Each structure stands twice: as C-alpha cells, then as structure tokens.
Amino acid sequence: AADPTSSLARLRQAELLIDRSASEDQEELAAEARIIAEGELKENPSSAEANFVVGKLELADGNLDKATEYIRNAVDLKPNWSQAHFVLGSVLLMNNEPKRARASLARSVELKPDFQEARRVLIRLHAQLGEHEYAIENGRRYLKVRKKDYPTVILVAQSMVRLGMVEQAGELLDSIPDENRGVEAH
Numbered sequence: 782a783a784d785p786t787s788s789l790a791r792l793r794q795a796e797l798l799i800d801r802s803a804s805e806d807q808e809e810l811a812a813e814a815r816i817i818a819e820g821e822l823k824e825n826p827s828s829a830e831a832n833f834v835v836g837k838l839e840l841a842d843g844n845l846d847k848a849t850e851y852i853r854n855a856v857d858l859k860p861n862w863s864q865a866h867f868v869l870g871s872v873l874l875m876n877n878e879p880k881r882a883r884a885s886l887a888r889s890v891e892l893k894p895d896f897q898e899a900r901r902v903l904i905r906l907h908a909q910l911g912e913h914e915y916a917i918e919n920g921r922r923y924l925k926v927r928k929k930d931y932p933t934v935i936l937v938a939q940s941m942v943r944l945g946m947v948e949q950a951g952e953l954l955d956s957i958p959d960e961n962r963g964v965e966a967h
Contacts, residue, residue, distance in 0.1 A: 829859035913940035
C-alpha cells in the first residue's frame with residue numbers, strides 16, 4: 782500500500798498469495814500470484830527474487846523441473862541467498878536428486894548457520910545417504926536449539942548406532958521424556 786510500484790513488495794505479495802492458496806486451497810489466489818510474479822520477471826529477468834517466486838509457483842503446481850530452473854536462476858543471480866539454496870535443495874530432493882540437494886542444503890546452512898529448518902533437512906539427507914558422521918555433527922548443533930524435536934533425536938541416535946556409538950545414542954534417547962517416547966524411541 783505504501784509503494785505499489787515496489788517490485789519487492791509486489792513479489793512478497795505474490796508469495797503471500799501462494800501461501801494462502803496452498804493453505805486455503807484457492808486456485809484463484811495462485812493465479813493472481815502468477816500474474817504478479819511473471820509480470821515482475823518479464824519486466825526484470827535478472828531479478829533473483831522474481832525467479833525465486835516464479836520457481837515457488839512452479840513448485841506449488843508440481844512442475845519440479847521448471848521450479849528447479851527458476852530457483853537455480855535465483856541462486857545464480859544471488860549466490861549468497863540461504864533461503865534460495867534451501868528451496869533449491871528441497872526441490873532437488875523432491876526430484877530424487879539427493880546428492881545435488883545435499884550441496885544446496887549444505888550451502889544454505891553454511892550461509893546461515895541458524896537456519897534450523899535447512900539443517901534439519903540436511904541431517905535427514907546425510908542419514909539417508911549413509912553419511913552418519915555429518916548427520917551427527919549437524920544433529921548436535923540442531924538439537925542444542927531444538928531439543929524437543931524427538932524424530933530428529935531418534936535419527937541422530939540411529940546414526941550414532943550405525944557408527945558404533947551405542948552408549949552415546951542411548952544417552953541421547955534417554956533425553957526423550959517417557960511421555961514422548963513412541964515405538965521408534967523404544
């Protein structure tokens with residue numbers, strides 16, 4: 782409202798429309814977001830932010846290859862943008878490209894060490910790839926901040942067991958209160 786010609790404000794509006802469209806299941810909001818974002822991208826093809834928002838739209842529509850292309854453009858245009866690396870890594874994971882996803886997620890965490898959601902996804906990916914040392918290292922950092930993320934506690938403990946760190950895994954699992962222990966923790 783303060784500056785209707787601001788490209789960044791219009792793109793933020795488009796992002797909010799995308800989020801609302803997904804949570805409220807209203808396709809007309811996504812269509813409105815697409816008009817805004819594609820208009821901004823057409824006006825300024827070298828805008829990392831516009832590429833990012835169009836990439837998010839493609840992701841919301843399930844077009845993983847197009848989403849990857851636009852978000853990769855955003856990363857190329859703004860290489861130190863942690864959020865863009867995180868979304869790119871997430872899209873690559875969805876597209877069954879775990880090793881490429883790992884690189885983007887690791888870069889996201891490197892750029893913004895307190896980006897806990899990126900670190901959580903990276904922990905899961907390291908464990909999935911059998912890179913248990915990295916899962917444990919990132920898990921320790923993450924669990925200092927998110928002690929009550931019990932699924933991640935279990936995942937890190939499993940990586941510890943795979944490396945023969947049974948005692949440490951047991952101590953970690955013991956940090957889960959009895960009332961929060963499910964089958965996996967037991």
